[in-house]
Amino acid sequence: MPRTSFTRPRARRPLTVLLATVALLLGVGVVPAAAEPNEGGTKQLREQLEAAAKGHIEAKAKLDNSKRRQAALTAELKAVEGQLVELNAQVGEVAAQSYRLGRLTPTALLLKSASPDALVQRAGELDVMAQRDSKRLRSLAKAKATAAQAKTAIDGEVREQQKQLAALAKKKRDAERALATVSSGSSSGFSGGSRSASPAPRNSDGSWPSESCSVDDPTTDGCITPRTLHALKQAQAAGYKRYVKCFRTGGDGEHPKGRACDFSAATSTFKDETATGGDKAYGDSLANYYKNNASRLGVLYVIWYRQIWMPNTGWRAYSGSGSPAADHTNHVHLSMY
Template structure:
């Protein structure tokens, strides 16, 4: 019996829906696996951003470490100066007594003894006085030397701080020069993301960041990321930013192939080929601001979002991509890690 028209329509219904879904996935509306092949512009710019940001962060760590040492030295200097003042008074008492009664020599003190017992007593007292005066003078000399060494150490820390400030100023100029091809100057940054509650990534004892390789599994892809990048990813999600994110990728330049970068989609559906607006734009604003606010805790190298880039040496600056939402970073927040 021939198939009726209604039954043929019913049969074609699921097929049409399936074909439409496939067309959507394969067509221009598909969500890409990653946001932008060449994150951060040309290789020259990527290398410059990485080098200047790292140099700035390292100089800042040395500067902070020097300031901590200087603070300790100031406290130590105060204690030593108080000790020197106290010992100066004691040495002054000895000198004043000698001036008033004359120099008491061992010979005169012992010859004036009325009896053998008095002789022995005076000999013992003479020994105690000699030990006391010797300790006072020795302590005074040592304390004064320690105070002088502390002062020299503080002077050295001041020179170290001046050196690191000069390095930071130099790297700022280099970063600005590198960004000149894609930036027209400073910009206002973004609001939101006021929390500074990110769990700090481990540092070396001197405050610097340890060197890390792409050694842990990336939960967003089948690749790998560094432990510091993983901490940043986990802390970002813990702060409430839980939309689609992709970190490692094997191709292209920048930090992604090194496991030191993540792209955070602004839209709830992932990397959409359009500029974020409304709630999606507000989400990206807040996320970018949060990453910057917690940059020192997490070890952030730089952040790119909505035609702006944050570099630790320059702050927020304008940023122009190739025009697409992916290249201009208007559909995702890019995070690069130290």
Template sequence: MSIGRRAHRPLIVLLAAVALLLGVGAVPAYAEPNEGGSKKLRDALEATAKAHIEAKRELDGSKKRQKRMATELAELESRLGELTALVGEVAAQSYRVGRLTPAAALLDSGTPEAFVQRAANLDMMAQRDGRRVRELADAREEARAAKLAINAEVREQTKQLAVMAKKKKEAEAALAAVSSGSSGGFSGGNSATARPAPRNSDGSLPSESCSVNDPTTSGCITPRTLHALQQTQAAGYKRHVSCFRSGGSGEHPKGRACDFSAATNGFEDRTATGGDKAYGDSLAAWHVRNADRLGVLYVIWFRQIWHPGVGWRAYSGSGSPAADHTNHVHLSML
């Protein structure tokens, strides 16, 4: 070894020691190279999440339409009952006294004035009774159409439930690579509900690119990710966050993910305990409660992963706090 190299060794050791004392040597939250598992797993999770969310949107829309139609049908049936009674009165009267023909009514008039009045009354009665009969027929047709429409919505709901069940199985099969089964999830955080992310006119989430500045780094994120970040912070979760990351894989390079540190001073290479663990539990639970409003793809925290199609599942990383997500909450967006 040369004299120059021997002279540099103490300096290198000193720098390493200083770095360790300052925390530079601590493993950051993004140390895990395969955030959320392999690319195949992430693609499967994204595909099943989108299909699940779309099916749920269709299901919810169908339920709303069915509820509205049921209300309209109840009103129609009430009107149908009234009209049936009115037409029944006309029929009963005709049965009791016999049908009053126009000729008989007019011939029974004693004066010209009475003749004109009876003619006007006959015309009015004919119009009234004819209108009632027509209204009754129309109401019956509307009720029939409403019942058919409700039946169609029920079939649509059955279809969407089948899609959701299928996508759940597909998501569970994909998660088998990193999950050992269902888990209990987390609770806590009574913060206000998040404001919904912008959607298309049909209620679907728009396609977005990494197009807005990331306030946590010098990179970019999608508008929906920024919205989720802002809503999370507005709900009171204001500890250190890091979103965009150019290296590695997953949603971070796409601007569709953020890591929320559990510790108050930023990412630490240790498993969260005490208040830090409670903070992470509350944050993960809040993200899940607001997942539909925000457009969440999945959440990872403390060896568990949440997906909209399957709920909370056990999650296994490579053992480090960063890989097992025991020092930060990971949020991926659609």
């Protein structure tokens, strides 16, 4: 459940210290600090990547929303144009009738009426016809105005789409410029992870709602955003159940914001070694799972095995400092919008 404050008991800390002490006494090696994962790169790089990926996602949502509005307006215009054809035919009949019979004046009405009763009847009939013809003319004028408004709105949506396409192109250039210092170019990516995730909630216009670090992180004593929790649970439901940690204090990346998780390629913890064999295949599949479901879950970027995926660049080579943690060869890093 969301909450406004975040406090945690420290009851588990003595137990952690005790277990570490027992491990040392028994000669069992604890995970070295170098094995702990990190987002990699400098603070400036992370900020640039976040801005580029966020800008792409926001522009894409606006573009998709504009396309939906354009499709609805086009359907409305088509329906109105169908009405115009029918109304124009009806108004044409009115004009033809007036031409054949001539304009009816009070004098003509009296001359054509053989008796007072016939006069009353004729006057009633003409009143009904006048009301019908007036309604047709009003309907025609309204339909023409609606069609003109729809055409203007469609033109506006086309301009909006051109604007968002330009924004997408700019954010792609920003991402490529930021990655230039740590990337040697595009890469082939990974296989697996074909299962579809259940979509996370969006706003009515297709954008992602703003979220804070407000729900319990099931992997640590910290907090994460509801969307990050959804992404974590979806992966676990898809079978990715190995060791994972999300919230982390300190630093300037996504972890302290509750918008990132690190998924170990190994089963029970983070190993200070490059994943191979089944561990490598597990990481490949998980990284591709989040790439395939990025638009459903709100994925900002994924880093795995010296590669990074962003929505505006695809998979790109991504080198760290050479350690398994920095190169992300022992864990998959997920950052969320």
